[in-house]
Amino acid sequence: MLIEPLAAGRFRAQTGPPWGLAAEGGSTEEATQGLAALIRDRLANGAQLTVLTVPQNPQQPAALTLPGDDLYRTDWAYRALQEAIAENRRLHESAES
Numbered sequence: 001m002l003i004e005p006l007a008a009g010r011f012r013a014q015t016g017p018p019w020g021l022a023a024e025g026g027s028t029e030e031a032t033q034g035l036a037a038l039i040r041d042r043l044a045n046g047a048q049l050t051v052l053t054v055p056q057n058p059q060q061p062a063a064l065t066l067p068g069d070d071l072y073r074t075d076w077a078y079r080a081l082q083e084a085i086a087e088n089r090r091l092h093e094s095a096e097s
Contacts, residue, residue: 001035003028015039 003013006024013031014022019042023034043049072078 001032003031 001013001015003011006012010024010026011028011031012022012024013028013035015035019039021035021038021042023031023038025031025034
């Protein structure tokens with residue numbers, strides 16, 4: 001919904017497609033209430049509101065796992081690198097304080 005000021009201190013509340021409705025009032029609240037009344041009338045005459053959720057790509061295959069994906073858990077070089085990074089971080093933080 002868009003609410004915009006009009007001349008003489010009035011306001012217009014309107015919707016875009018598919019409703020294409022607009023109501024005016026002496027305040028934003030009055031314009032909004034008028035728009036709500038128009039929507040209620042449409043709903044009372046058989047219109048329906050619903051939400052449609054569409055998956056982005058339901059045909060996309062599951063991610064492939066590669067043999068090396070879990071290598072970080074057991075690889076000594078990776079562990080050594082992580083330990084060196086942690087040690088350097090500790091040294092850097094202690095130098096700053």
